[in-house]
Amino acid sequence: MPLPSQPLRKLGFLTIGLFDEADPRTGHESTLGVIELGEQLGFDSAWVRHRHLQYGISSPVAVLAAASQRTRRIELGTAVIPLGWENPLRLAEDLATVDILSGGRLNPGLSVGPPMHWDQVKHALYPHTADAEDFSHDRVRRFLDAVRGEPVTTFRGTEGFEVYSDRVQPHSPGLARRLWYGGGSLRSARWAGENGMNLLTSSVVKAEESEDFAEIQLALIRTFRAHHPDGERARVSQGLVVIPTDSATPSQRAKYREYAEKRTPRTREPQGPGRLLFAPDLVGTSDEIAERLYAHAAFREVDEVAFALPFTFEQADYVQILTDMAEKLGPALGWRPS
Template sequence: MTKNIGFLSFGHWNPSPHSQTRSGSDALLQSIDLAVAAEELGVDGAYFRVHHFARQLASPFPLLAAVGARTSRIEIGTGVIDMRYENPLYMAEDAGAADLIAGGRLQLGISRGSPEQVIDGFRYFGHQPAEGSDASEMAREYTKILLQVLEGNGFAEPNPRPMFANPPGLLRLEPYSEGLRDRIWWGAGSRATAEWAGEVGMNLMSSTLLTEDTGVPFHELQAEQIQRFRKAWADAGHPREPRVSVSRSIFPITNDQDRAYFGAETRSTDQVGHLDGGNARFGKTYAGEPDRLVKELAEDEAIAAADTLLITVPNQLGVDYNAHVLESIVADVAPGLGWR
């Protein structure tokens, strides 16, 4: 099965001399350089995580626009934007502009978000859940507004004496990018939220973490999540086929540097922990010689069920090393699995 392969960068930076990414400027500029390098290697997607109040990538749209301007083929996206922090109308304008700059290559991953660096950080951004609601519901309401305005229908009453002439009828947000509504992904951390994404007509983005645990291996639980999403999508009667992505940490070991960095991860297994007051299951890291990785990845049921695989990259090891990892996956691993 042909599979889209992208990278997902959290954009960590640290002033430590051991880091290749020591400032916010480094994180942003190296993200652009890695996207350019990935496109040259034949990688299909460049995705970036969004975390507020952290030494990581935060404001995505300037970065996405810059990557879009420097590349011509690769999909560009987020994994994911925390909707608790967003003004959905302003976000729709930013997303439309970035998508037009990129020529329609934006794949926008959004969600309720992950545990934060600060307590209720969204409140500092001016967002307050309505009485009787909570932050998760607020994120879903913002998402519904975003999806609605991305349809491109007019909704705002025009001024009868505008500064500039208006087209007839109610006004929509501009710039409008045709087709962007179909390229919105929901980062689902559970089976229930995946079903909700299918109901409202968003693609599914699932990571190396699920905020629930049924005792089965991570990839089996995630495969069930994908199956439930697809059923909810079909039951809702959406006209197009949805897309599904999963994230994995995959490190082919082809030289001594790889072995020094990730040799210990060859014994990696799933982990179960506590997150947001409940059990959570974390997927394992795949590390080993390419032929071993081919055998192990072939048994991953969730990867088999997805059309897109996002490779999480250790961005503080620098652009050259991460390009090496991606090249090895594309050249040494993907062909053995029939992905290329």
């Protein structure tokens, strides 16, 4: 197994937080339990996906607010909040509030663009302003300005007994440095760098100049850092689906491999008009996965990861996978638990 050029500095995981429509509380409680387990195992960060009008977490801000009161150390992130569904000023208020409650542990990840199934949902989401909504990077810039403490109103001062601020309150000074952009294209990577954000690069990229996943992801990382004020020190987190099997039962191993095999065809060529390319899921012992990661050109450029948990597994599977990640895979990558 090749030696890493440097040890993995931060190990995180990502969960979608599925639930049963007839019993949503159990699913949400299970997600909180997984985050608590992550802290106990020494993970540096836990991230939740954002799913609107599905049976996954529709309000990561609320879920992470709850998680912040059940944990003390682990960082809490979103991967990612689609900003097209949000009012940037109001989201800035919510995230700043949760960051204050968490003691400065929030890592909000964002993306931009029209909401999924826009034509079907726009009349419910923006009934009077759908045609006027701006889903460009300017929407993210409005959010960044609000989080960074720029004025959002021309009025401030005292009116009667009420005192008004001209910027978002509460203001959390460190939050702006922990904002991430989920980018899968060269344009997005460049924009995130130019605007001083951190970069989340996942298991999905846009095939623009190549059809080799690792090559594409490497280009994203280098483009981002080439345009970021911090250069090579700019933070990038890589998210791949990783399933260690060290302590898995024979039936779990069979299920994991079947899951990965069903998803493999989409990794062979770009998908759809957007030419999206998916990374293969990594299934095997921790030593086998570490060897494949060290051979991955993009992985060699990062020192922090947020490995994605598979969507549809059972709670016992997640416990086994997270335990092996923390106790086997992490150390194989030079990481040490917090």
